[in-house]
Amino acid sequence: MDLGIEGKRAAVAAASSxxxxxxxxxxxxxxxxxxxxGRDRARVQxxxxxxxxxxxxxxxxxxSAAGAAHFVERSREALGGLDILVTNAGGPPAGNFASTxxxxxxxxIDLNLMSVVAMCQEAIPGMREQGWGRVLAITxxxxxxxxxxxxxxxxxxxxxxxxxxxxxxEVAAHGITVNSIQPGMHRxxxxxxxxxxxxxxxxxxxxxxxxxxxxxxxxxxxxxxxDQARFVTGAAVPVDGGAYAGLQ
Numbered sequence: 001m002d003l004g005i006e007g008k009r010a011a012v013a014a015a016s017s018x019x020x021x022x023x024x025x026x027x028x029x030x031x032x033x034x035x036x037x038g039r040d041r042a043r044v045q046x047x048x049x050x051x052x053x054x055x056x057x058x059x060x061x062x063x064s065a066a067g068a069a070h071f072v073e074r075s076r077e078a079l080g081g082l083d084i085l086v087t088n089a090g091g092p093p094a095g096n097f098a099s100t101x102x103x104x105x106x107x108x109i110d111l112n113l114m115s116v117v118a119m120c121q122e123a124i125p126g127m128r129e130q131g132w133g134r135v136l137a138i139t140x141x142x143x144x145x146x147x148x149x150x151x152x153x154x155x156x157x158x159x160x161x162x163x164x165x166x167x168x169x170e171v172a173a174h175g176i177t178v179n180s181i182q183p184g185m186h187r188x189x190x191x192x193x194x195x196x197x198x199x200x201x202x203x204x205x206x207x208x209x210x211x212x213x214x215x216x217x218x219x220x221x222x223x224x225x226x227d228q229a230r231f232v233t234g235a236a237v238p239v240d241g242g243a244y245a246g247l248q
Contacts, residue, residue: 004227006031010084011075013037013062013119016044018188019138020088022218028053030222032084035075037062062089063111065118072122081130084225085123087116088138091190092152100151112139112156117163120178124171133176134225137164141184141240161236168234177233179224184240186212207242 009032012024016038024034028051036051037060038044048057056078060071068089076082092108116137127133139157140147146154161180168178185191185206203210220239223229238244 001228003030003222003225005084005222005225008032008083009075009079009081010034010086010225011036011072011079011082011119011123012086012088013060013068013071013115014088014090015086016040016047018190019183019186019214019217019221020086021047021050022214023086023088023136023138023221024051024055024218025215026218026222027084027086027225028055030226032225033079035078037071037075062115062119063107065110065114068115069118069122072119076123076126082123082126083130083132084134084136085119085127086136086138086221086225087119089115091140091150092156094149096149096151104152105155108152108156109159112153113159113163116160120163120167124167124176127176128171128174131175133171133174134229135164135167135176135178136221136224137161137180138221139180139182139236141182141238141244143180143182143236144238144244144246165234165236172233175230177224177229179229179233180236181217181221181224182236182238182240183217184212184238184243186214186217188214205243206240210241212239212241 014020015024015036024036035056037058039061041059045057048055062068142154143161
């Protein structure tokens with residue numbers, strides 16, 4: 001299927017590895033010119049080189065609202081405009097209610113909520129002016145079903161989902177879609193960090209019987225950024241191999 005986005009310009013945050021990089025790779029394969037960011041110069045430059053299509057590597061830290069907004073601003077300048085925004089960031093430290101101090105919450109909210117708000121504030125005006133735009137946030141299946149031991153992520157990403165749903169209704173008439181994509185367990189550095197190198201135990205609760213692959217996730221993300229998905233907005237799409245068992 002031709003996704004209708006060849007020649008578009010995309011900023012994909014935190015994309016030096018994992019699901020961010022897979023999303024950038026899928027977009028680049030569709031002829032989208034991509035700007036990606038990471039905190040480590042060598043890693044993000046290597047990732048951009050692997051994408052081809054004149055991908056732009058930017059060193060940026062999106063853990064704060066200011067850093068997140070600056071990434072979008074620099075992406076727009078480097079690409080000559082911006083059509084697609086994919087928000088993404090690493091996850092906060094693991095922990096439960098008893099082990100997590102109060103002062104850890106603002107940092108997590110900055111990382112997984114305020115960074116999303118800031119990136120959207122920087123990107124949406126230009127999309128509104130041109131009458132076309134795609135915003136896609138990489139969040140987590142924990143928004144639907146909180147994951148044990150990840151109370152900070154569960155809390156902050158739920159707030160981001162509410163923000164995105166509200167934003168989607170406000171900008172839909174301007175040709176802009178706003179969606180989130182909720183990964184379950186995929187083979188990524190973040191999952192390995194949380195659960196260790198042996199991930200076989202995680203497949204027990206996945207109906208497909210296997211972990212997700214980053215490139216499969218990236219292709220779903222690219223579709224949600226496509227012209228073909230123009231009537232999909234305000235959605236929160238799980239990509240988890242059927243692990244989430246709820247009806248909504």
